[in-house]
Amino acid sequence: MTTRTLVLSALFTALLCALAVVPPIPMPLVPVPLTLQTLLVMLAGLVVGPRAAGLAVLIYVVVAAIGFPVLPGARGGLGVLLGPTGGFLVGMIPGAMVVGWLATRAIEGKPWLHIARNTLAAVLGGIVVIYLVGVPWLAIVTGMPFAKAINVVVVFLPGDFIKAVVAAFLAQRVNRFLV
Amino acid sequence: MNTYKLSLLNRLRHICRLGLRRTLRQVLQSMPAGFKLLGLIFFSTAFILLHNIVWLSSVALVMVWVWLIVRTERMVSWQKMWPLALSFGVIFLYMAWVSGLQEGFVALFRLIALWAAAQTVMLTTSTTAMMQVVETVVTPFSKLCRANPARIALLFGLTIRLMPLMVQQWHEVREAQQARGVKVKAHNMLVPMLVRTLNRAQALTDAIDARQLGETVQPKIQTHSPSAHR
Numbered sequence: 013m014t015t016r017t018l019v020l021s022a023l024f025t026a027l028l029c030a031l032a033v034v035p036p037i038p039m040p041l042v043p044v045p046l047t048l049q050t051l052l053v054m055l056a057g058l059v060v061g062p063r064a065a066g067l068a069v070l071i072y073v074v075v076a077a078i079g080f081p082v083l084p085g086a087r088g089g090l091g092v093l094l095g096p097t098g099g100f101l102v103g104m105i106p107g108a109m110v111v112g113w114l115a116t117r118a119i120e121g122k123p124w125l126h127i128a129r130n131t132l133a134a135v136l137g138g139i140v141v142i143y144l145v146g147v148p149w150l151a152i153v154t155g156m157p158f159a160k161a162i163n164v165v166v167v168f169l170p171g172d173f174i175k176a177v178v179a180a181f182l183a184q185r186v187n188r189f190l191v
Numbered sequence: 192m193n194t195y196k197l198s199l200l201n202r203l204r205h206i207c208r209l210g211l212r213r214t215l216r217q218v219l220q221s222m223p224a225g226f227k228l229l230g231l232i233f234f235s236t237a238f239i240l241l242h243n244i245v246w247l248s249s250v251a252l253v254m255v256w257v258w259l260i261v262r263t264e265r266m267v268s269w270q271k272m273w274p275l276a277l278s279f280g281v282i283f284l285y286m287a288w289v290s291g292l293q294e295g296f297v298a299l300f301r302l303i304a305l306w307a308a309a310q311t312v313m314l315t316t317s318t319t320a321m322m323q324v325v326e327t328v329v330t331p332f333s334k335l336c337r338a339n340p341a342r343i344a345l346l347f348g349l350t351i352r353l354m355p356l357m358v359q360q361w362h363e364v365r366e367a368q369q370a371r372g373v374k375v376k377a378h379n380m381l382v383p384m385l386v387r388t389l390n391r392a393q394a395l396t397d398a399i400d401a402r403q404l405g406e407t408v409q410p411k412i413q414t415h416s417p418s419a420h421r
Binding site: 089189 | 231232234236238239278279281282305306308313339342345346347350353354355356357361377378381384385386388389391392396399400
């Protein structure tokens, strides 16, 4: 683990924890403020790469498991992680790594292609992987049939798609700043 | 300095209160960090099993009282607390709406108790102590994966130190955006936050490399010759 990976992971874990106590802020196009957590996980993957992002989310989940109130709404503890929404949190670890693996750096002269590819990366990692872990977990923990579990979470999909697009846009702007 | 006559009873009360605060703080600070963290894990799991409102509210009250005693600042700053109070209020209203008033209160007391317990642990445990615990826990596993326990302990220590900095950074960015007349929305806040974070990363990386922190397992404290230190 290079020092840079270590520092980036620590920073993003700290960001994830800090944003749990900050009031939810409005997103573009969505009237309801959504939690920034998934958005930040996608951004982490897009901006710092798979290793640092995966490590950051792993440490975040460990800190939440110990009991510190770093989950959105200042919640925490093993109880939340082993509960119905636990899968969506644990799934963020491989999700961040997948986003990082599939993300691309700036593409010369074609910002739209860059954003499109990063949106795809964010969707595959930030939505598909997380739901692949979260939905079965939800079904098993609550004992509800699989189809019903899917019905429950379908409500969140549009918001998550918007988050993926926003993440790709923001990552592109961040990369422009730093280049 | 203001001197005023206290009645004997008030004086005794004053001494007791001072004594209690100091004693409790000392007791909590001298407890080993691993013990406190295990206690936190136990609490956070036990709360989920507890459903009795009376027990939950008493535990919550006790934890808040302990937290208030252990704090070094006298007054509770409403400016810092209102986002937290807002989140708790929202969760309470949501649970009350979905599962009834009792479930709402159960959720609220659980949140308050856990939050106060975690704050107490954070206030009474030094970062070094926590890093030591992490290193002790990780060392047996370091033979399985090629992980240097000192690096992982450094990672945890850094994360703990950076959390308040990130909150402060958030407030700074928010004020800067408001000063520009820009509305506080996700896309306006996150880009400055990330850029500042990544710039900070470079400075931190250089500082850590320069000091070679976390390179080896923590060295034993070197005792200098008595003459060198005075």
